[in-house]
Amino acid sequence: NAGVTQTPKFQVLKTGQSMTLQCAQDMNHEYMSWYRQDPGMGLRLIHYSVGAGITDQGEVPNGYNVSRSTTEDFPLRLLSAAPSQTSVYFCASSYNRAGVHNEQFFGPGTRLTVL
Amino acid sequence: SQQGEEDPQALSIQEGENATMNCSYKTSINNLQWYRQNSGRGLVHLILIRSNEREKHSGRLRVTLDTSKKSSSLLITASRAADTASYFCATGGYNKLIFGAGTRLAVHP
Numbered sequence: 001n002a003g004v005t006q007t008p009k010f011q012v013l014k015t016g017q018s019m020t021l022q023c024a025q026d027m028n029h030e031y032m033s034w035y036r037q038d039p040g041m042g043l044r045l046i047h048y049s050v051g052a053g054i055t056d057q058g059e060v061p062n063g064y065n066v067s068r069s070t071t072e073d074f075p076l077r078l079l080s081a082a083p084s085q086t087s088v089y090f091c092a093s094s095y096n097r098a099g100v101h102n103e104q105f106f107g108p109g110t111r112l113t114v115l
Numbered sequence: 116s117q118q119g120e121e122d123p124q125a126l127s128i129q130e131g132e133n134a135t136m137n138c139s140y141k142t143s144i145n146n147l148q149w150y151r152q153n154s155g156r157g158l159v160h161l162i163l164i165r166s167n168e169r170e171k172h173s174g175r176l177r178v179t180l181d182t183s184k185k186s187s188s189l190l191i192t193a194s195r196a197a198d199t200a201s202y203f204c205a206t207g208g209y210n211k212l213i214f215g216a217g218t219r220l221a222v223h224p
Contacts, residue, residue, distance in 0.1 A: 004157075033212065042203055042216040043158070058211060090157055103148070104205070104212065106157035 001026050006091050006107035013081040013114045021076040021110050023091030029105070031096035032074040033058070034066065036087040037109075043090060049074055050096060081114045088112070121204055121218045129223050134191040136218040138204030139184075147180055147187050148205045152217070158203065161189075194222045 007022045025032065030051045035043035035058075045058030049068040063085060065077040074093075078085060088111050092104040122137045138147070146165045150158040164171045164180045164187065171178045177190040191198055201217040 035214070040216075043214040045211055045213060048211065059213070092158075103160040103163060104150075104158070106159070108157050109155075 003027065004091055004093055004105050004107035006089075006110050008110060009108065010111050011113070013078070013112065015081060015083060015114060017081050019078050019081065021078075021089055021091075021112075023074045023076065023107060024072050025074075025091075025093040025105070026072065027093060027105065028071060029093035029095055030071070032068065032091065032093045033104075034064070034074070034076045035090045035092065036060065036085075037090060038087050046076065046089075078112075083114045086112060086114045121202070121215045123218060124216070125219045125221070127221045127223065128194055130194060130196055132194055132222075134194050134198070134220055134222070136189045136202050136220070138187045138189070138215060140187075140204070140206045141185065142206075144182075144206045146206075147178075148212075149176075149178060149187075149189050150203045150205060150214075152201045152203065154200070161202075191220075194220075196222050196224050198222050 004025045033048035034046040037043050044060050046064050047066040049055045052068050052071050055066050055068050068074050088109050090109050091107040094104045095102045120139050146163050148163045149161045152158045162173045162178050164178050175192045180187045199222045201219050203214045203217045205212050205214045
């Protein structure tokens with residue numbers, strides 16, 4: 001199994017540009033999520049999904065969109081990039097039964113810089 | 116707001132010493148998890164303790180959970196330079212798994 005994969009590893013955008021961060025997992029996990037991590041801080045939840053066709057907002061959803069058309073893929077879209085979105089983005093997946101969280105598997109991260 | 120908060124923010128010890136990190140959280144939980152993050156990498160799951168458990172061991176790791184105080188501790192015994200990393204606790208409501216800001220551990224040879 002490849003686990004959780006993220007592309008690209010690095011990205012530089014100009015303010016106002018849009019882009020999609022890709023995330024895929026091959027473990028048939030129901031639960032997938034996106035976090036951002038800023039220097040010296042923990043992870044903040046952006047959006048999450050409990051299964052194909054179901055998404056919901058986390059702590060910091062503004063400026064980001066997600067969709068979950070398949071179990072495997074959970075892309076994160078930046079609609080109009082702003083310097084405040086400069087961060088490292090992590091995708092994670094796990095089994096989630098009846099709302100109980102289990103071990104999260106993390107991707108390697110995407111380092112995004114917005115100029 | 117963060118559900119879990121770690122203490123201390125940073126910890127510096129010598130190889131062979133024990134390292135203890137604490138986590139406090141605010142609401143009731145099903146379980147609490149600890150993760151490690153090496154510099155520039157994704158998080159790696161270390162251990163999960165359920166709300167009806169008080170203590171759990173995994174190798175050199177010992178985790179305790181006190182639900183009455185809404186707190187947990189992670190003990191790393193006989194630390195090694197390779198244990199240098201940031202350590203995070205994570206707790207969640209029904210679907211939102213929330214991480215604390217982490218403890219940065221430095222283990223010096």
